[in-house]
Amino acid sequence: MPLLPDLRPDFPLLARTVRNGKPLVYLDSGATAQKPHAVLNAEADFYQFHNGAVQRGAHLLAEEATDMYESARAQVAEFVGAEPDEIVWTENATHAINLVANGMANASVGIGGTESARFRVGPGDEIVVTQTEHHANLIPWQMLAAKTGATLRWIDVDDDGRMILDNLESVVTERCKVLAFTHASNVTGIVSRVDVLVARAKAVGALTVLDACQSVPHLPVDAKALDVDFLVMSAHKMLGPTGIGALYGRKELLDTLPPSQFGGSTVKVVTMDTTTWLDSPHRFEAGTQPIAQAIGMGAAVKYLSDLGMEAVEAHEQELATRLRQGVADLPGVRLLGPVTADAEAGDMLAIAAFVVDGVHTHDVGQVLDDRGIAVRVGHHCNQPLHRHFGIAGSTRASAHVYTQPEDIDALIAALADVRTFFGVAA
Amino acid sequence: MPLLPDLRPDFPLLARTVRNGKPLVYLDSGATAQKPHAVLNAEADFYQFHNGAVQRGAHLLAEEATDMYESARAQVAEFVGAEPDEIVWTENATHAINLVANGMANASVGIGGTESARFRVGPGDEIVVTQTEHHANLIPWQMLAAKTGATLRWIDVDDDGRMILDNLESVVTERCKVLAFTHASNVTGIVSRVDVLVARAKAVGALTVLDACQSVPHLPVDAKALDVDFLVMSAHKMLGPTGIGALYGRKELLDTLPPSQFGGSTVKVVTMDTTTWLDSPHRFEAGTQPIAQAIGMGAAVKYLSDLGMEAVEAHEQELATRLRQGVADLPGVRLLGPVTADAEAGDMLAIAAFVVDGVHTHDVGQVLDDRGIAVRVGHHCNQPLHRHFGIAGSTRASAHVYTQPEDIDALIAALADVRTFFGVAA
Amino acid sequence: MSALEQMYQQVIMDHAREAHGRGLVDLGLPHTGESHQVNTTCGDEVRLRVVLDDDTIKSISWEGSGCSISQASISMLTELIEGEDLEMADETIDAFKALMHAKGQGLDEQREDMLGDATAFVGVGKYPARIKCALLGWMALKDAIIQAQKGAPA
């Protein structure tokens, strides 16, 4: 499959050197991506020429800012196949998931009235997640269960970290009110069988929440085609700024889910003791919005769209194989998850989390860092999956559009030396 | 009182022209402030040279990013007289208030266990706000009352918009669990009698939450000296970026308040159905943090500190008098609130909200906009206070460190023509 | 004519000062519909009532307060639409919306004719924040017609 052209010149940070002048090999994009000039310029342009409060005031700056802010929303909507008013800006993907879970908790105590009744959960109801979730898509649901008396259940994973779907009907039952799962694992890189999971959720009338943090930056994603109810993403993994993420929700759901952050810009009429909400998306965007960041996220999806998400996907697949195969072939190194994807599952991400026999992940990371190679060490906010694998943490390398094969080769070469350095090589 | 030097060259946006080449007169800083080069450069420098995920990973970028992120926290802490771990980053001030109110709601259903018992409220308990609150410091408390069965009460204001404190003891009683109030009104510019309110709250054992959005950018503010329990601020009004605000909380309170946004970076140990939290501030910062924005906020408070907050305050006072007196003196114009502060109340902000007889606020704003003067029109997220004044909205002019007397003179001159334009002048 | 003068044309100022249809009228008839709309930027409100007689809009009346743009706009729509049939009302509503989104450019002759005096609002299209003001009454009209069609008894 064809690689993208070398995009590194678009990313100013990639030109810097680290640890005594070594060129940077950035393989931590799964944690956060680097930003192209286009994104930095979009934010700078906003602050330098158009900064003003949005959806308020009638002066020129306010008008321009509002227009840019809402145009960015339309760009992000188009990027995931949604309508503009189905996109809510949030601080990051974690907050987007909390928006749904906390909204459901509020509905459960009567906030939003009968209009919000479909979001209520309580004793006897079940909330289902999976064993491969990032903490962001686990803890909000634990807490929803704790607050409402509903029961948390989960889909287990097999030795390779694949969700076990054979017994799906016994895990996702008529009692299930919401099924929250990841589109792609940030540890194994496995892309989930969204079709199977959504079909089951629909069969039992459960809402679906898709954590698309790791998929949206790397694969074409269409929320309508996937037919999920909610979907979350984080700009900073999509070449965009920090401080912004987005929630997609089907319009009719967003218009009836109660908000959980309250304040200005969300309301119609406020008296000292009553408040009526605006329609979505504004009912959820309390206070002064992350305006420059939304505009930056708009620029990021434009950059990705200009590359073409099919081309991005092809690049990712090419690197995925090189990376995962390369790591798996190393003696004394255990790759978490399968080397390549199963036929029916489709893609895998260019992510490889692994364990070096006899060397702790922090020590592995340190040696790589000394060579200018940036990877992530630890549990990657996914303790249950690591526990399932029988380990506390792992070392993770992950790629993005600017990653080139030689970055991966540099990693593989350095890894071969790690065991020697710590004196554990055969 | 001495004015600051002309700082406009530091603020790139102020050099632009509007509406057919007219110079911009920006008098909407109460909604959002313009940003100095120092802030834009700090963000750009982060993205271009140090961007990495914080508090994770062991590579150089992650280390540098973490260091910059935590240094910014220390800067903001010092700016308001707090310790670094008493500062929590939030999306804006509104989210900071929600963090406290939603945390209390969670405590009330048992989250956090006995450790969090002091935050519980329920039927019979009272939550007290004031009639001059921004929606951000009203609706979260309405909702806390709605969720828990507690009663919302409020301190009324007089015809000038001053809080009525004579009967404070009958409004803030032993049943009061939390007293939330603004440090300075975003409509009248009145600075509150924090001393009186805090003393009463302490006498009845109520927590205090101070909305310092409008004070912190313009006056020296010391959270410890004010002796409040929580204090919130928004960077974008402090010359900082959008997408970030901060909560100050006394350490012992922050360490026991349950979080209300759940996810990565907040936890110690996570299993499929249990989670233990980190100490503050990290327990509240769920997901990838607004890193660049925190660094930008750090640069903003450095800029303000370098000016010296006493000098900023003097500048503000000088402009406040010129602005409020200037507006009050115009025939057919009603200024909301007193022209100057009462002796014991101290400062007033350089904010003037007013109504032009016979001309709707939107129409006033339009004429001013046509002259290049940017002001805010509407209810400024403060419907109850406007209703109290018997109006739906007002026009508001507000200043900042870069505002010069001629900006105010331009406003006054233009206002004198507004009634003529609409044919309502005497 | 400056952009500001284009926005506040004399006919708009006149309607703003002396608005038509102000004061809710209760004809005690079925097929009466009402809508309450708020401009959330400024808190302006309008409550507009429509009475249908078959396909004809028999009466439009309203109460509310707002800026000259919103008041003049409601006044003009009352003049334009009262007595017309539903199809014509729909087309006029669409034409007015189109005018608002024309960024200060006019529309084709046919639709401008349909709008009559209301084409004077063309200048508002240059000010996105004011479009809501001009549309407030039209949104209420559209919604009130739907309510009236539901046959809600007066």
Next chain:
Amino acid sequence: MSALEQMYQQVIMDHAREAHGRGLVDLGLPHTGESHQVNTTCGDEVRLRVVLDDDTIKSISWEGSGCSISQASISMLTELIEGEDLEMADETIDAFKALMHAKGQGLDEQREDMLGDATAFVGVGKYPARIKCALLGWMALKDAIIQAQKGAPA
């Protein structure tokens, strides 16, 4: 010596491979204190037990797993502190913390003497993310001493 070699000095590698004090010891005595610490970055954990005999630290034992830096650091502190009095323990803890925050520079002679082999951790101070690893056991020690002083019976 590269920064990496300075961090992973031989003595550190040796302690990491053969750690002292591993395996919790139960002496069945009062004034036993225990502390459980987690390095939240990587999930590494240590459970460290201290037994006091008056002012003397009679026994230190622990279990846990972690990187070479954390394991070597716990091993060395066991060697250094076991059998010492509380005052000396406090001073050593403070000296080790100071070493961690010295950004790769050494300390004065007196404190380096006190730390003995543990001065080998000087290189860690250049890597802020690893300071937590090196301090993990020391935090547990400090806390366990406090627990033991509370006189919690074994």
